[in-house]
Each structure stands twice: as C-alpha cells, then as structure tokens.
Amino acid sequence: MRRAAAVVTAGVVLSLVVAAPGWAHGIVGKQDLPIPTWMFGWAAALALIVSFVGLAFGWREPRLAQARERALGRLPQSLEIVTGAIGVFLFGLTVYAGLQGAQNFQTNLAPVMIFITFWVGVALASLVFGDVFSALNPWRAVGRTVGWIARRLGQDVEPLAYPQWLGRWPAAFWLLAFGWLELASQDRNDPSYLATLAMVYAGIQLCGMAVYGERAWTANADGFAVFFRFLGRLAPLRWERGRVALRPPGVGVVGLDTAVRGTTAVVLISIGTTSFDGFSVGSIWNDARQSLETLFRDVGFGGTSPLMLAATVGLLGAIAVVSGFYYLGLAGVRSIDRSRSLGELGRLFAHTLVPIAAAYVFAHYFSLLTADGQAIAPLLSDPLGHGSDLLGTADWTPNLGWISANAIWYIQIAALLAGHITGLILAHDRALELYEDGTTATRSQYWMLAVMVGFTSLALWLLSVGNA
Amino acid sequence: MSQRQRLVLLGLAVLVAAVALLVAGTGDGGDDDVIDTRTTATVAETTPAGTTSTSTAPAQPQEAKPRDPAPPTVVVRDGQPVGGVERFRFRKGSTIVLVVRSDAPAHVHLHGYDVLKDVEAGGSARFSVPAKIDGRFEVELEDTATLIAEVEVVP
Numbered sequence: 001m002r003r004a005a006a007v008v009t010a011g012v013v014l015s016l017v018v019a020a021p022g023w024a025h026g027i028v029g030k031q032d033l034p035i036p037t038w039m040f041g042w043a044a045a046l047a048l049i050v051s052f053v054g055l056a057f058g059w060r061e062p063r064l065a066q067a068r069e070r071a072l073g074r075l076p077q078s079l080e081i082v083t084g085a086i087g088v089f090l091f092g093l094t095v096y097a098g099l100q101g102a103q104n105f106q107t108n109l110a111p112v113m114i115f116i117t118f119w120v121g122v123a124l125a126s127l128v129f130g131d132v133f134s135a136l137n138p139w140r141a142v143g144r145t146v147g148w149i150a151r152r153l154g155q156d157v158e159p160l161a162y163p164q165w166l167g168r169w170p171a172a173f174w175l176l177a178f179g180w181l182e183l184a185s186q187d188r189n190d191p192s193y194l195a196t197l198a199m200v201y202a203g204i205q206l207c208g209m210a211v212y213g214e215r216a217w218t219a220n221a222d223g224f225a226v227f228f229r230f231l232g233r234l235a236p237l238r239w240e241r242g243r244v245a246l247r248p249p250g251v252g253v254v255g256l257d258t259a260v261r262g263t264t265a266v267v268l269i270s271i272g273t274t275s276f277d278g279f280s281v282g283s284i285w286n287d288a289r290q291s292l293e294t295l296f297r298d299v300g301f302g303g304t305s306p307l308m309l310a311a312t313v314g315l316l317g318a319i320a321v322v323s324g325f326y327y328l329g330l331a332g333v334r335s336i337d338r339s340r341s342l343g344e345l346g347r348l349f350a351h352t353l354v355p356i357a358a359a360y361v362f363a364h365y366f367s368l369l370t371a372d373g374q375a376i377a378p379l380l381s382d383p384l385g386h387g388s389d390l391l392g393t394a395d396w397t398p399n400l401g402w403i404s405a406n407a408i409w410y411i412q413i414a415a416l417l418a419g420h421i422t423g424l425i426l427a428h429d430r431a432l433e434l435y436e437d438g439t440t441a442t443r444s445q446y447w448m449l450a451v452m453v454g455f456t457s458l459a460l461w462l463l464s465v466g467n468a
Numbered sequence: 469m470s471q472r473q474r475l476v477l478l479g480l481a482v483l484v485a486a487v488a489l490l491v492a493g494t495g496d497g498g499d500d501d502v503i504d505t506r507t508t509a510t511v512a513e514t515t516p517a518g519t520t521s522t523s524t525a526p527a528q529p530q531e532a533k534p535r536d537p538a539p540p541t542v543v544v545r546d547g548q549p550v551g552g553v554e555r556f557r558f559r560k561g562s563t564i565v566l567v568v569r570s571d572a573p574a575h576v577h578l579h580g581y582d583v584l585k586d587v588e589a590g591g592s593a594r595f596s597v598p599a600k601i602d603g604r605f606e607v608e609l610e611d612t613a614t615l616i617a618e619v620e621v622v623p
Contacts, residue, residue: 028579028606029579029580029582029605030579030580030601030603030604030605031603031604031605031606032603032604033602033603033604033620033622038492041488041491041492042488042492045484045485045487045488048480048481048484049481049484049485052477052478052480052481052484053477053478053481055477056473056474056477056478056481057474371603397582400580400601400603401600401601401602404602404623405560405602405603405622405623406623442473466604
C-alpha cells in the first residue's frame with residue numbers, strides 16, 4: 001500500500017445511520033439477578049477490612065517492578081500465522097453473515113460473535129492467558145502479511161513516526177464508540193449495520209498501519225488491541241515473540257507505559273461504560289431516562305433518536321462521574337505531593353485502575369458469556385440463519401441454568417474483591433516508588449485507598465441496583 | 469508506617485467488621501412479592517387432614533382444585549402493556565404462571581425459557597412454566613420487540 005494513497009480520514013463511522021428496525025434491547029436470554037442488599041453490604045465491608053489490614057502490613061520497599069519471571073518455553077512463530085488466519089476467517093465469516101444472513105439478532109451470527117464472543121470472550125481470555133488478541137487480530141494479521149509481501153518485493157516504505165501528542169487517544173475514542181454502539185445505538189443488533197461498521201473499522205486500521213507501521217499503530221490507535229493488551233498484562237502469562245514466561249498475576253501491568261497520552265482515558269472510559277451498563281437497569285436511570293427522552297422529544301427529535309440521545313447522555317455522564325472521582329482522589333494525593341500536576345499523577349497511577357476495569361468487565365459480563373454466549377455453538381453451524389447445520393450443533397439450545405444465581409453472585413463479588421486488592425497492591429507499590437519519604441507514601445496511600453474503595457463500592461452497588 | 473498508625477488501621481478494620489455483624493444481626497429477611505406457586509399446592513394437601521368425615525354432607529367441603537386467586541396478568545392494549553412493565557417474582561422450583569391478554573393478535577415470547585405463545589385478538593394466553601432457571605427474563609411481543617413484562621426467578 002502506498003503511503004500517500006492510504007491516508008484516510010476517520011470519523012465517518014458514527015455518522016453511518018442505517019435505516020433499520022431498532023431492537024430496543026440487547027441479546028438477552030437471561031439477565032442476572034441483582035445481588036441482595038445484605039450481600040452488597042458484606043462485600044463492601046470486606047473490601048474495607050482487607051484494605052485497612054493490607055495497608056497496615058504492606059511492604060516497605062517497592063518490589064513489583066523487579067518481580068521475577070520464569071521462562072516456560074517457546075512456541076513456534078509460525079503459530080502466529082495460524083492464529084492470524086483463524087482471526088481473519090472468523091472476521092470474514094462474521095461480516096459475511098451480517099451482510100448476507102437473516103437480519104434477526106437471534107439467528108444471525110454477527111451480534112453474538114461481536115458483542116459476546118469477541119468483546120467479552122477475548123477480554124476474559126486475556127485475563128488468563130495474556131494478550132491473545134495480538135495473535136488473533138484479523139486486521140493486524142492482514143497488515144503484517146501485506147507488509148511482509150511488500151518487503152519481499154522491495155516495495156516497503158519507511159513508516160511515518162506516530163505522533164506523540166496523539167498517544168492512545170484514538171484507542172480511547174474507539175472504546176467510547178464501541179461502548180456507545182453497545183449501550184446507546186438503537187441499531188446495535190442490526191447484523192448488516194454491525195458488519196458494515198466492522199469493515200469500516202478494519203479498513204481504518206489497515207490504513208493506519210500502512211502509514212505509521214503496524215507496531216506503533218496497534219499499540220496506540222487500535223482500540224481493541226490496546227484494551228485487550230492492558231487486560232493481558234494482568235495475566236500470569238507473558239508472551240514475547242513466541243517465548244512464554246510465567247509471572248505473578250497482576251504484576252505485568254506495572255510495566256505499562258503510562259506516560260503515553262490518553263492511557264488514563266482508555267481505562268476511565270472502560271470503567272465508565274461498564275458502569276453505565278450496570279446503572280442502566282436501575283430505577284434511578286429509568287426515571288432520569290424518561291425525563292431526558294421527553295426533553296429530547298420536546299426539542300424536536302423524533303423516532304428512536306430520543307432514546308439514543310438519552311443513553312448517550314447517560315454514558316458520557318457515567319464516564320464523567322468515574323473520571324471525576326478518580327481525579328478527586330488524586331487531588332488529595334496532590335495536596336501532599338505538590339511537585340506533580342494532576343494529569344501527571346493520573347498517569348502515574350493509571351495502571352492501578354486496570355485491575356478495577358478488568359473486575360468491572362468480569363463482574364458485569366461473565367455470566368453473559370456463560371449463558372447467551374453458548375449461542376455461538378448453534379450459530380456457528382447456522383451463521384446465516386438460513387437453516388444450515390455445518391457443524392452439527394444447529395439444534396443446540398443454550399443451557400441457561402447451569403450456574404445458579406447464588407454462584408453468579410459469589411463469583412461477581414470475588415472478582416471485584418480480587419480487582420480491588422490488586423489495585424491496592426499496585427497503588428501501594430507505586431507510592432513507594434514515587435515517595436522515598438515513608439510518611440508521604442503512607443498519606444498518599446490513604447487517598448488511593450479511598451479511590452479504590454469508592455470504585456469497588458460503586459461496582460458492588462451497581463450489581464445490586466436492579467433491586468427496585 | 470508507625471506502630472500507632474498500624475494499630476489505628478487495624479482498629480478501623482475491626483470496627484467495620486463489628487458494624488457489619490451488628491447490621492446483619494438486626495436485619496430482616498425481606499422476601500416480599502415472591503409469588504410461590506408451591507404454597508398453594510401444600511395448602512391443598514394439608515386441609516384433608518383436618519376434616520372429620522362422619523357426617524353425610526352432600527358434598528365434601530374440601531377446597532376445590534388449587535387455583536391461584538388472581539394469576540399474574542399483563543394486559544396489552546395498542547401494543548403496550550397497560551400500567552407499564554411490571555416485574556413478577558417467582559421462587560426457583562415453583563411454577564411461573566403468567567396470563568397475557570391482548571386486544572390485537574400477538575406472539576408473546578418469554579425469553580430464557582424460550583416459550584412462545586400466541587394470543588388472539590381479545591383473547592388471552594397462559595404461561596405455566598416450571599421455574600428451573602433463576603434470573604431475570606423479558607416477556608415481549610415478538611413482532612414489535614416490545615417489552616411487556618419481566619419475570620424474575622429468585623433462588
């Protein structure tokens with residue numbers, strides 16, 4: 001791809017309004033029961049207790065940055081070609097099904113593949129196995145193949161330097177756009193709409209990789225790659241050019257280059273969108289939404305626009321609240337540490353939010369994966385919804401009852417507490433790195449403790465919010 | 469971190485634990501609004517034990533077949549649920565009973581359990597499903613994807 005011809009302006013995506021029947025709700029066979037109030041109370045109390053005890057006995061010297069890894073071996077580089085091919089195949093299948101298949105979100109492969117198998121499945125897999133998406137990423141695979149061919153033909157061009165000032169803001173933007181698609185768009189379950197968006201996104205990524213080089217682009221401007229890589233850093237496995245190493249879980253995120261601009265935005269947007277997802281089933285939002293919808297209708301918006309606009313307001317509001325809370329806590333830290341700006345502090349502690357973001361995603365979506373996510377099996381046999389049975393699983397019906405509500409509650413709470421503890425440990429260690437003076441380090445820790453307890457309590461509250 | 473600070477933090481931890489236990493001890497069950505369709509059956513089972521059947525009363529004054537006094541009902545008018553979307557709670561292990569009336573013909577779908585019932589214009593359909601899966605399930609008019617009720621099965 002020649003550089004000049006490949007420059008394309010993004011931002012066309014959100015203006016794509018496809019006239020299609022708007023499904024008012026997402027793919028739902030079953031929704032989680034809200035956690036009982038007493039459970040919420042206990043979990044919040046537990047989080048507090050653990051935090052105080054942990055802070056009291058926390059270690060005195062920063063040690064996470066030197067955490068030891070144990071090499072496990074290596075996998076052949078050619079495996080990446082296979083996984084890349086799988087990714088490309090699944091992407092192609094999804095787009096094809098979206099465009100050519102039945103335009104019904106329950107019988108078409110695209111919505112389940114995109115919102116569950118891809119978004120939740122890859123996220124949770126990343127927490128366990130590391131950055132799996134870099135191996136499966138379809139547009140990256142295509143980009144690298146094209147680059148390889150170009151090099152062979154002597155046609156490759158030196159990539160432009162990726163602009164420092166932009167940093168990870170494009171990734172943050174894409175995550176916001178995806179969150180908007182999931183929570184506010186009225187066409188979110190329209191298979192052909194999804195397929196079109198997927199192609200546009202892939203196209204933009206390919207152009208970006210052509211101009212700035214695959215490595216710099218994927219690390220900064222590919223929203224999904226960036227997010228999954230962040231999550232992958234929490235995993236106990238680390239992959240580097242085929243070499244696998246074992247490390248303590250959660251530690252890998254310390255090496256996250258948080259100096260890159262937009263890094264904090266990526267994590268805050270993730271927490272904010274997941275928060276809104278949880279908040280939107282509650283009664284407070286129900287009332288607020290109706291007021292907003294009436295407002296937009298009175299102003300003149302017709303059709304389903306008021307619903308979309310109200311949800312957009314809610315989504316942006318949730319991100320604002322989450323960000324405001326984080327920076328409020330940091331303002332407290334700043335009262336002790338006057339040498340650094342708020343933004344700087346935000347970046348220095350941004351990695352401590354990654355386990356929180358991971359816990360939020362896990363708590364809100366893991367049961368979606370285990371329940372509705374099962375639908376991927378029959379859908380793979382009949383991706384177009386036309387009655388085929390390619391793998392023999394077309395008659396399979398998801399078993400929605402294999403995990404009881406009680407089990408789901410305990411798993412959700414355990415995930416949130418694990419994320420909370422990891423976040424606290426990371427914040428503690430970072431404070432020790434930054435402040436040689438023990439007193440300052442401890443005092444900064446009180447603020448970060450408040451931030452962490454706040455986020456965890458918010459998450460627990462969101463899990464209980466549908467109780468009305 | 470001085471010894472005193474450490475003690476304060478541990479003291480706070482103990483305080484939180486104490487408060488939590490205190491609140492837990494005085495809390496209530498709070499299980500209202502759960503329609504337990506098992507109890508109607510057990511009530512019917514225990515009544516015969518009390519009857520002394522020496523009299524020749526014309527008909528056994530036993531309870532007739534156990535019937536819910538007023539089954540949970542959703543009335544659909546012009547494609548919308550009258551009174552808004554209501555949430556009906558059932559206990560896991562009992563039976564989900566729901567009656568849907570509609571002025572226009574409709575296909576009503578109970579998600580999760582995946583039960584589809586047709587309603588004629590002016591008629592009604594009765595769902596009677598064993599509540600095996602706990603969770604929250606939407607009941608909607610399939611053609612217009614309109615939510616008309618929610619069924620909640622609690623453990």
